[in-house]
Amino acid sequence: MTAILSFDNVSRRFGATLAVDRVSLSVAPGEFFALLGPSGCGKTTLMRMAAGFETPDEGKVFIAGEDVTQIPAHRRPVNMMFQSYALFPHMSVSENIAFGLKRAGMSRADIAARVAEMARLARLEGLEDRKPAQLSGGQRQRAALARALARAPKLLLLDEPLAALDRKLREATQFELMDIQKRLGTAFVVVTHDQEEAMALADRMAVMRAGRIEQVGAPADVYARPRSRFVADFIGECNLFEGEAQGADIVTKDGVLRAGAPAPHAGKASAIVRPEKLRFVAPQSQGVNVLHGIVHDAAFRGDRSLYRVALPSGQMLRVARSGGAETIGQGVAVSVAFDAQDCVIVDD
Amino acid sequence: MTRKSRSLSWGERATLAAPYLWLLLFFLAPLLLVFKISLSKTVIARPPYEPTFTWSGGWSAWWDGAQKFSLEAWRGLVADPLYARAWATSIALAAISTLIALIIAYPFALAIARASARWRPTLLGLAMAPFWTSFLIRVYAWIAILKDEGFLNHALIALGIIKAPLAIFATNVAVVIGIVYSYLPFVILPIANALEKQDVQLREAAADLGADAWRTFLHVTLPLSLPGVMAGALLMFIPAVGEFVIPDLLGGSDTMMLGKVMWNDFFENRDWPAAAAGAVALLIVLVGPIVYFEKRQNRSVA
Numbered sequence: 244m245t246a247i248l249s250f251d252n253v254s255r256r257f258g259a260t261l262a263v264d265r266v267s268l269s270v271a272p273g274e275f276f277a278l279l280g281p282s283g284c285g286k287t288t289l290m291r292m293a294a295g296f297e298t299p300d301e302g303k304v305f306i307a308g309e310d311v312t313q314i315p316a317h318r319r320p321v322n323m324m325f326q327s328y329a330l331f332p333h334m335s336v337s338e339n340i341a342f343g344l345k346r347a348g349m350s351r352a353d354i355a356a357r358v359a360e361m362a363r364l365a366r367l368e369g370l371e372d373r374k375p376a377q378l379s380g381g382q383r384q385r386a387a388l389a390r391a392l393a394r395a396p397k398l399l400l401l402d403e404p405l406a407a408l409d410r411k412l413r414e415a416t417q418f419e420l421m422d423i424q425k426r427l428g429t430a431f432v433v434v435t436h437d438q439e440e441a442m443a444l445a446d447r448m449a450v451m452r453a454g455r456i457e458q459v460g461a462p463a464d465v466y467a468r469p470r471s472r473f474v475a476d477f478i479g480e481c482n483l484f485e486g487e488a489q490g491a492d493i494v495t496k497d498g499v500l501r502a503g504a505p506a507p508h509a510g511k512a513s514a515i516v517r518p519e520k521l522r523f524v525a526p527q528s529q530g531v532n533v534l535h536g537i538v539h540d541a542a543f544r545g546d547r548s549l550y551r552v553a554l555p556s557g558q559m560l561r562v563a564r565s566g567g568a569e570t571i572g573q574g575v576a577v578s579v580a581f582d583a584q585d586c587v588i589v590d591d
Numbered sequence: 592m593t594r595k596s597r598s599l600s601w602g603e604r605a606t607l608a609a610p611y612l613w614l615l616l617f618f619l620a621p622l623l624l625v626f627k628i629s630l631s632k633t634v635i636a637r638p639p640y641e642p643t644f645t646w647s648g649g650w651s652a653w654w655d656g657a658q659k660f661s662l663e664a665w666r667g668l669v670a671d672p673l674y675a676r677a678w679a680t681s682i683a684l685a686a687i688s689t690l691i692a693l694i695i696a697y698p699f700a701l702a703i704a705r706a707s708a709r710w711r712p713t714l715l716g717l718a719m720a721p722f723w724t725s726f727l728i729r730v731y732a733w734i735a736i737l738k739d740e741g742f743l744n745h746a747l748i749a750l751g752i753i754k755a756p757l758a759i760f761a762t763n764v765a766v767v768i769g770i771v772y773s774y775l776p777f778v779i780l781p782i783a784n785a786l787e788k789q790d791v792q793l794r795e796a797a798a799d800l801g802a803d804a805w806r807t808f809l810h811v812t813l814p815l816s817l818p819g820v821m822a823g824a825l826l827m828f829i830p831a832v833g834e835f836v837i838p839d840l841l842g843g844s845d846t847m848m849l850g851k852v853m854w855n856d857f858f859e860n861r862d863w864p865a866a867a868a869g870a871v872a873l874l875i876v877l878v879g880p881i882v883y884f885e886k887r888q889n890r891s892v893a
Binding site: 325333 | 790792793795796797798799800801802803806807810811814815
């Protein structure tokens with residue numbers, strides 16, 4: 244199957260900064276893909292190269308197998324939903340949705356039918372004659388989505404689609420977005436700096452840093468097997484043990500830890516264990532991957548509690564424990580353990 | 592959003608009152624005086640109208656004076672064909688000039704608004720540069736350019752484009768040229784301002800939805816700049832209707848614009864009431880569209 248979008252070794256330079264540095268990436272048809280990274284990592288520039296608002300200095304951009312590197316934005320078969328929504332303020336909701344259809348030369352009747360269909364899809368019925376200024380934040384977001392989807396693109400680009408919404412609305416909209424994406428079968432590429440959002444939405448995601456892609460994969464894989472300290476740290480919480488790797492073992496200040504797979508290189512490396520993979524075991528237990536410490540404090544989070552356990556080396560270990568279990572008091576000596584398969588060794 | 596109203600301090604009240612006081616003293620009061628003169632009758636006296644009011648006569652003298660108010664000047668305004676012609680000429684010349692200025696100013700404004708942030712102040716400064724020279728001198732300069740043996744005719748003849756000089760000076764064409772030239776910066780500035788404020792992403796969104804550069808301009812850039820276009824047009828049209836200096840210097844004896852007719856009434860015919868009535872009528876006619884567009888703009892913003 245041809246990729247709906249692919250970047251072949253693209254770079255983009257702004258003055259002295261290399262915003263995108265030799266990136267290659269493919270998105271499959273119908274896939275929900277997330278470009279994730281901190282601000283300034285180049286994810287937005289990469290998306291704008293797909294839309295046609297930036298031209299790569301090097302490399303090529305392909306849409307559905309066709310080289311579009313030199314094709315201007317208005318002739319590319321993609322649509323984009325802007326972070327600011329960029330709704331035309333002088334046009335009503337239906338005029339906004341119809342804008343792209345008119346440019347495509349559709350008949351009046353077809354346009355009216357398509358606008359009604361999109362308004363229904365985005366739950367904008369009854370608001371068709373409103374101007375953007377008369378809409379709430381959530382309605383504006385849905386109007387922008389309806390406008391971007393009206394031309395039935397095979398690929399939709401979404402720039403921080405949920406960033407302008409408040410927390411409650413964001414969660415509801417996440418599910419709505421996934422629902423629409425599955426129903427239409429359109430490939431969605433979302434740019435976001437919010438790792439929870441990326442993991443919740445995407446089938447696959449790319450974690451970017453300083454213009455380069457650090458790791459691509461399904462959210463669960465990237466979370467469980469981060470390829471670098473940066474990825475581990477950026478996605479979710481983690482415990483980090485620095486040391487010297489020897490095969491699947493790593494010698495740290497807190498003892499020898501064993502990982503599920505051998506380290507990529509011998510020498511300086513870090514072991515990563517997620518807080519929820521750590522469990523309390525009987526005090527003074529012996530064995531591989533057992534650590535002894537003292538409970539520093541505990542934070543109750545409703546569905547779970549987060550403990551901080553001080554290790555003899557001075558490192559503060561974060562241990563998540565699902566709710567319901569009795570709490571462990573401060574200052575209590577405890578032992579925690581984890582399975583080798585839940586530990587990943589990455590290069591420093 | 593609701594905002595709690597709170598009582599203002601005396602300092603705030605005084606600050607807010609200052610501009611109103613200014614307008615009251617230097618705009619409303621003189622205007623009422625002019626309106627009063629428009630209700631008077633011409634007499635050969637000093638001042639050349641009656642009734643006049645003094646503080647010494649007491650209430651009865653004021654009452655007697657008030658009886659003498661008449662609508663003669665206003666009737667003359669409607670009946671005198673000279674005024675009707677002057678109205679038509681003024682509005683036509685101002686409208687044509689405004690239209691031409693809009694067509695010239697829009698590309699200027701677009702170039703300024705789309706220039707890089709580093710160049711924008713320089714370009715705006717250049718658009719304003721003519722204001723560094725006296726308005727009167729600039730209009731006089733146009734006489735030297737437009738007259739029969741002026742620069743323009745010399746240049747055109749030297750280039751072999753025409754054989755005999757064009758008679759532009761002392762015609763309505765010269766007046767239009769003068770008005771367009773003089774008011775152009777007033778049209779460029781509000782349009783440039785409106786264009787500069789437009790979100791770049793709106794143009795990107797239009798391109799994303801399949802609009803080429805021309806359609807993006809036609810359906811997004813232009814309609815969104817219309818408030819600026821309207822402001823520029825009003826800023827130019829209103830003073831241009833009452834323009835006196837330009838038709839006086841560049842126009843011919845048959846160029847009868849309102850400003851000149853009023854000037855003649857006032858200084859040559861010593862018919863102060865007629866000139867005053869003309870001035871008040873002009874104000875009323877021009878205030879109408881201003882209030883209308885102001886209202887419309889407020890509504891579109893809300």
